Amino acid sequence: MHDTAQEKLDPRLESAIGLLREPVDFGPGVDQRVLQRIAADRAAPPRNWFAFGWIGGLALAAAVGYFVLVRDGSGPTARSHRPSGGEEVVFTLTAATAARVSVVGDFNNWDPKVTPLKAAPTGGRWIVTVKLLPGRYRFAFLVDGHTWLADPDHPAGGDPDFQSPTSVITVEGHSL
Amino acid sequence: MDQTVADLVTRVLEADADAFAQLVAVYRPQFGRYAYRMLGNREDAEEALQDTFVRAYQAIMACRDRARFGAWAFTILVNRCRTVRQRVMRRDRPRVFGEAALDAAAVDHPAERHFEREEVNRALATLPPDQREAFLLKHVEELPYDEMANLTGSSVSALKMRVKRACERLRRELEGIAHA
Numbered sequence: 001m002h003d004t005a006q007e008k009l010d011p012r013l014e015s016a017i018g019l020l021r022e023p024v025d026f027g028p029g030v031d032q033r034v035l036q037r038i039a040a041d042r043a044a045p046p047r048n049w050f051a052f053g054w055i056g057g058l059a060l061a062a063a064v065g066y067f068v069l070v071r072d073g074s075g076p077t078a079r080s081h082r083p084s085g086g087e088e089v090v091f092t093l094t095a096a097t098a099a100r101v102s103v104v105g106d107f108n109n110w111d112p113k114v115t116p117l118k119a120a121p122t123g124g125r126w127i128v129t130v131k132l133l134p135g136r137y138r139f140a141f142l143v144d145g146h147t148w149l150a151d152p153d154h155p156a157g158g159d160p161d162f163q164s165p166t167s168v169i170t171v172e173g174h175s176l
Numbered sequence: 177m178d179q180t181v182a183d184l185v186t187r188v189l190e191a192d193a194d195a196f197a198q199l200v201a202v203y204r205p206q207f208g209r210y211a212y213r214m215l216g217n218r219e220d221a222e223e224a225l226q227d228t229f230v231r232a233y234q235a236i237m238a239c240r241d242r243a244r245f246g247a248w249a250f251t252i253l254v255n256r257c258r259t260v261r262q263r264v265m266r267r268d269r270p271r272v273f274g275e276a277a278l279d280a281a282a283v284d285h286p287a288e289r290h291f292e293r294e295e296v297n298r299a300l301a302t303l304p305p306d307q308r309e310a311f312l313l314k315h316v317e318e319l320p321y322d323e324m325a326n327l328t329g330s331s332v333s334a335l336k337m338r339v340k341r342a343c344e345r346l347r348r349e350l351e352g353i354a355h356a
Contacts, residue, residue: 024212110234
């Protein structure tokens with residue numbers, strides 16, 4: 001854990017570091033507040049589906065985004081294009097050996113159970129259509145519950161929090 | 177410890193909510209201390225802390241090495257602290273060192289120690305954020321440089337320079353306080 005070549009510190013600095021290592025008291029209930037916030041997030045309907053009924057009529061005019069992942073001999077690679085903006089996005093993945101595939105992202109609270117892809121009868125293709133409100137979403141594919149795939153040809157998520165690759169989709173809005 | 181943490185992560189993935197509560201209990205003291213030292217007040221620190229655990233819970237599938245959940249979540253914390261700090265700077269909210277957390281700690285310590293603690297926090301607050309971050313990770317959280325590089329996205333050489341400059345500046349600040 002420690003670097004072997006530890007710098008010799010000034011005694012005053014060492015004393016200060018000792019003080020800074022003291023625990024910080026956040027008062028009672030901090031753990032509970034964290035867990036309550038997680039519970040609240042889980043209880044809320046995924047925010048991008050919530051208002052879709054209201055805006056559903058607009059979806060008739062929605063364009064479709066396509067995300068296509070293809071698999072080559074060296075492992076999964078990806079390419080994508082999205083011809084125009086809209087509220088419907090079709091996610092497809094070609095992964096012949098996969099047992100299950102889901103798409104996870106900001107639109108489903110990164111929950112792999114919410115948006116599973118369905119296997120096409122042939123060709124090893126998986127597909128799901130997701131209705132999204134206009135906005136910017138990070139997403140990734142999850143294959144067999146453990147392989148996390150983003151689209152290297154698509155803008156990276158730009159959020160280093162997760163230490164796993166993510167991509168970004170921007171769904172354009174419609175003028176009322 | 178690592179086996180226990182890995183087991184807890186596995187249980188979270190199996191939808192055992194109590195397991196995540198145990199992870200919070202394990203890591204909240206370290207994470208809370210870092211957030212507080214980095215952000216300088218309890219309210220912002222708790223916001224960063226909550227954001228971190230919520231994101232970690234949502235994205236726990238992305239934690240590939242379950243035994244290293246803590247290091248993975250710490251990366252989220254470092255980023256959340258940066259985000260919160262940037263927002264605080266935008267709204268120009270004054271940082272308040274020596275607030276309730278320190279007051280509470282002072283109950284068990286003499287007043288002189290409490291004063292010293294306040295001065296150390298004031299000196300820490302004079303560091304530029306990147307130096308404060310590197311100093312805390314190195315000397316308070318006691319992380320090796322390669323892990324710090326992984327957490328921050330900075331090179332080891334850049335981190336060593338920041339730590340060195342932070343130490344020099346802190347030493348000067350603390351000497352100034354001692355001679356004031």
